[in-house]
Amino acid sequence: MPDAPAAPAEFSLSTIVGVAVLGLAALAGGLFWMTSPSRSAERVARDFLQAVIDGNRSEARTFLSDDLRKADEARSSIEPWKVQLDTRVTIENAAVDGGRATVKASLERDSYHLRPVLTLEQTGSGSWKIVQIGGLEEDPSWTRDRDIRRNEALADDISKALDVPLESPPGF
Numbered sequence: 001m002p003d004a005p006a007a008p009a010e011f012s013l014s015t016i017v018g019v020a021v022l023g024l025a026a027l028a029g030g031l032f033w034m035t036s037p038s039r040s041a042e043r044v045a046r047d048f049l050q051a052v053i054d055g056n057r058s059e060a061r062t063f064l065s066d067d068l069r070k071a072d073e074a075r076s077s078i079e080p081w082k083v084q085l086d087t088r089v090t091i092e093n094a095a096v097d098g099g100r101a102t103v104k105a106s107l108e109r110d111s112y113h114l115r116p117v118l119t120l121e122q123t124g125s126g127s128w129k130i131v132q133i134g135g136l137e138e139d140p141s142w143t144r145d146r147d148i149r150r151n152e153a154l155a156d157d158i159s160k161a162l163d164v165p166l167e168s169p170p171g172f
Contacts, residue, residue, distance in 0.1 A: 041101035042094040044128040045118045049105055055083035065121070065129040084109065101128060104135075110137045 044063050051060035057076060060067045087109040094103045099122040107114040119132040 039094070041096060041120045041122075041128045042091050042103055044104035044120060044130070045094070045105060046089055046091055048118070048130060049107065049116070051088045052081070053084045053087045053089065053107070055081045057081050063128075063130050065131045068133075086110070114142060115153060116140060 048060055048063035051057075051063070057072070061072060061073050064072065084107075087107055090106045090108070092104045092106055092115075094101060101120040101122075103118045103120065105118065107116070115135050116133055117135040118130050120128040120133070121131050122128055
């Protein structure tokens with residue numbers, strides 16, 4: 001005859017209270033992390049960059065300071081935004097110093113990177129607004145690849161114009 005199933009382990013009241021306290025502490029820690037100033041600034045930066053990638057200029061403007069928003073509104077009729085498909089946003093670092101935050105991000109598409117640095121200031125209501133965007137240099141590999149494509153296109157145009165075949169450089 002098989003053995004009877006083992007009786008469930010009994011827990012003492014102190015064990016149950018201990019587990020409950022640990023659970024509440026973890027929940028409080030998670031809530032603090034989610035609402036901490038650096039997390040809030042990071043969220044604003046991420047949402048702004050995602051709006052830019054999505055080509056949603058009106059949403060992106062909601063994250064900008066009044067000065068940056070007005071400057072963008074002045075340009076909007078001459079510089080339309082394009083949706084940036086297959087672009088990934090990563091927040092690399094967020095640091096808060098009082099009412100000012102610096103968020104370093106990475107935008108990646110087709111192995112090319114753009115690394116903007118966003119400076120945010122906290123408003124009187126406690127929300128964060130982007131006051132400066134820096135670090136927008138082109139990825140050197142994109143510039144190199146673009147130059148190669150331009151040179152290849154130029155060589156192709158000259159080849160067609162002179163009606164001569166393209167030759168591979170020595171060693172290729």
